[in-house]
Amino acid sequence: MNQPGRSGRSRSWEKEIIRRVRGGDGKAFGEFVREFEDHIYRYAFKVCRDRQKAEEALQDTLINVYNGINKFDGRSQLTTWMYRIVTNNCLMKHRAGRRRHQAVFIEDLPAEPAEHSERIAPLPVSPLEHVISGELRSAMDRAIEKLPIAHRLVFVLRDLEGLSSEETAGVLKISVEAVKSRLRRSRAFLREQLKDFVAS
Amino acid sequence: MKRRSKECRVALTHICENLGERLDSRRCTAIRKHIEGCEDCGSYLRDLQTVIDLYRRYPIPPRTRTLANLPRKH
Numbered sequence: 001m002n003q004p005g006r007s008g009r010s011r012s013w014e015k016e017i018i019r020r021v022r023g024g025d026g027k028a029f030g031e032f033v034r035e036f037e038d039h040i041y042r043y044a045f046k047v048c049r050d051r052q053k054a055e056e057a058l059q060d061t062l063i064n065v066y067n068g069i070n071k072f073d074g075r076s077q078l079t080t081w082m083y084r085i086v087t088n089n090c091l092m093k094h095r096a097g098r099r100r101h102q103a104v105f106i107e108d109l110p111a112e113p114a115e116h117s118e119r120i121a122p123l124p125v126s127p128l129e130h131v132i133s134g135e136l137r138s139a140m141d142r143a144i145e146k147l148p149i150a151h152r153l154v155f156v157l158r159d160l161e162g163l164s165s166e167e168t169a170g171v172l173k174i175s176v177e178a179v180k181s182r183l184r185r186s187r188a189f190l191r192e193q194l195k196d197f198v199a200s
Numbered sequence: 201m202k203r204r205s206k207e208c209r210v211a212l213t214h215i216c217e218n219l220g221e222r223l224d225s226r227r228c229t230a231i232r233k234h235i236e237g238c239e240d241c242g243s244y245l246r247d248l249q250t251v252i253d254l255y256r257r258y259p260i261p262p263r264t265r266t267l268a269n270l271p272r273k274h
Contacts, residue, residue, distance in 0.1 A: 044261050051261045058263075140258060159252045184213060190251050191244075198250040 009035065014078045021069050032173035033062055040086055046156045047090040049145055053097070057089040064089070075171060083163075083171040087153060094149050138196050147186055154179055155186040207234050211241045215248060 017035075020028030040061050045054035064085050072081050144152060150172075157168040158179070165183075169176045191198075214231045235241045 041263055045260050046258075051264065055263055055265050056265075130258070137258070140254060144255070145259075155255075160255055186247050187251070190255075191247050194254070195247075195250055198247055198254065 015074075018072065018078070021066070029066060032065070036082065037062070040082070043083070043156070043161060044090055046160055047087065047149075047153060048093055049141060050093075053090070053093040057086060057093055060089045061086045072141050080167065080170050081115055082159075083157070084173075088170060091149065106194060139194055139197055146193065147189060149191075150180045151186040154182040155190070158183050159187075208224060208241055210233050211238065212244055215241070215245050 017032050019026055021032055037058060041054055041058045044057035044061070045051065048054045048057060061082070065082065068085075072078070144155075147155065154168060155174060156164045158165065163171065165176050165179045166181045172174060172179070211231050211234050214228070215235070236243055
């Protein structure tokens, strides 16, 4: 969410814009939208992995924010509150269009990294010098779409959005231990899925 | 094929749970030291960082729709 309170706009800017939006200032809501729309869309895309769903999640989120701004009590950061709303909208889209055959069950995710190999096999090719091209991109899509949504959310919030374990726990309303457990499994799973494309 | 040591297993779990966090406890310092000296764990850490970097660089498609039907006034 452009990380208000962490970078970008200050907490005092947040308080002021919230006050103006609550007061019915249409211009203020326009400012609010311009400030956050891009980041909301990008986060939604990372979770939904689909442009149309991400666009719908953006629109739904902005409506939810506008209608629910009076319920924001300031106890959590604005960022946390908004991540929670976007996440809920993405979850609703996910549930509506769930394709069960693509998901893996939690028991299929490794409890411990590379549990089945006795030695940690190095991954074979070096990728970052290359553009993320077709085959790799498809593999990345397949890998992250196989992750159960609860694990994908943790991976996106922690590793792609840069939230701490505590912040992620706050957004998802789960314990820090649950965040760490899901992150451990997600990272190990994605590494395993992409082992043909990345190397140390 | 060599079997992973207990230190490696602890290090790998730590990497998977805490990569990206700044942790300075004695335990974390010891694990970091192990990773620096262990080829397998170092390799695993680099692989994970690569995977995360790839997802961070994944191109997000631009939006095709403008926002519509948003509230304009109370």
